[in-house]
Amino acid sequence: MRASVLVAVASRHGATREIAEAVGASLRRSGLEATVIDLDQATDRAIDVADHDAVVLGSAIYMGRWRRSARDFVEANRSALAARPLWLFSSGPLGDPPEPAEDHAVELDDLIADLMPYEHRIFTGRLDRAALGVREKAVVRIVKAPEGDFRDWDEIFDWARSITEALRGDAIEGRSGGLTDGAT
Numbered sequence: 151m152r153a154s155v156l157v158a159v160a161s162r163h164g165a166t167r168e169i170a171e172a173v174g175a176s177l178r179r180s181g182l183e184a185t186v187i188d189l190d191q192a193t194d195r196a197i198d199v200a201d202h203d204a205v206v207l208g209s210a211i212y213m214g215r216w217r218r219s220a221r222d223f224v225e226a227n228r229s230a231l232a233a234r235p236l237w238l239f240s241s242g243p244l245g246d247p248p249e250p251a252e253d254h255a256v257e258l259d260d261l262i263a264d265l266m267p268y269e270h271r272i273f274t275g276r277l278d279r280a281a282l283g284v285r286e287k288a289v290v291r292i293v294k295a296p297e298g299d300f301r302d303w304d305e306i307f308d309w310a311r312s313i314t315e316a317l318r319g320d321a322i323e324g325r326s327g328g329l330t331d332g333a334t
């Protein structure tokens with residue numbers, strides 16, 4: 151049986167959704183099953199985490215927090231997430247060097263404390279000023295956020311490959327009883 155990975159994402163302007171889609175595509179190329187869901191769509195939120203062997207969960211960062219849809223997803227599925235191999239990612243910091251620095255980009259400790267993810271990776275994001283609402287434009291003007299697409303696709307694909315390797319290896323034994331996939 152091929153391992154089935156749920157890739158769930160909360161995105162406002164699409165940059166983080168594209169990262170999730172890239173992760174899903176990479177997992178599929180490696181022979182895993184990957185289902186990418188958009189947590190801002192009610193129909194997608196209805197998906198049952200228990201139907202999947204592992205979860206990758208990501209959100210855009212706004213004002214130092216994950217989007218509400220991602221936080222609600224964690225609360226609604228806490229025990230199922232804690233029982234599966236779990237990887238988290240955030241998309242936020244902008245510029246070169248990226249700001250804010252990783253330590254200050256997002257506050258997640260309380261939300262994820264008992265989930266014990268394998269990793270929480272913070273990716274640089276994208277800011278397209280033309281797509282922002284009035285209040286968002288005001289915020290980015292005040293903090294002087296740099297405009298542009300700072301996503302590092304090599305880093306994103308490397309990360310996705312590391313997830314495949316972990317799912318194929320011994321790293322998850324004991325947590326889910328081990329996974330298999332069709333490619334090995």
Ligand SMILES: Cc1cc2nc3c(=O)[nH]c(=O)nc-3n(C[C@H](O)[C@H](O)[C@H](O)COP(=O)(O)O)c2cc1C
Pocket residue numbers: 160161162163164165166167210211212213214215241242243244249250255256274275276277282285286287289290
């Ligand atoms: C109003 C506003 C507030 C933001 N706040 C943060 C923040 O606190 N920390 C951070 O790292 N990035 C912050 N960002 C950057 C976004 O998280 C980044 O552009 C992200 O890639 C957007 O993802 P999305 O297109 O999926 O919504 C902010 C962007 C906007 C427009």
